Amino acid sequence: MKNGNTCIKCDSVDIRKIPGKYPFSEQTNMAKISAFKKIYVTRFVCVSCGYSEEWIEKGEDLEYLRKNAEQPEDFSNFV
Ligand SMILES: [Zn+2]
Incomplete structure (x- = not known):
């Protein structure tokens, strides 16, 4: 949806x-990162x-995460 303009679920183009x-x-518990940098997430919504x-x-921002974010072994708590 980011790179195309078609919904992958219903094929809508809106x-x-x-x-x-x-x-x-601030939406996650990545306290280490929030102390240094604000990273914003864009949402693409099929209406x-x-x-x-x-x-x-x-x-x-991706480069920052690559360098600073931990790679959790357990993703079950990662939303
Ligand atoms: Zn859709």
Whole structure:
């Protein structure tokens, strides 16, 4: 949905982009990251069926996570 404009669930082409208002780091328990940097997540929503995807769009933010975020062995608590 980020790279195309078709919903992967219902094939609708009516996708809306909603910029993140709250930093990614405040929605999770990534305390180490929130202490240093605010990372915003953009949501892409299909307004036909309600399916949504969240993306970190800035390359610099992804680079930051690559360097600073831990790789948890257990993803069960990671939303
Ligand atoms: Zn849809």
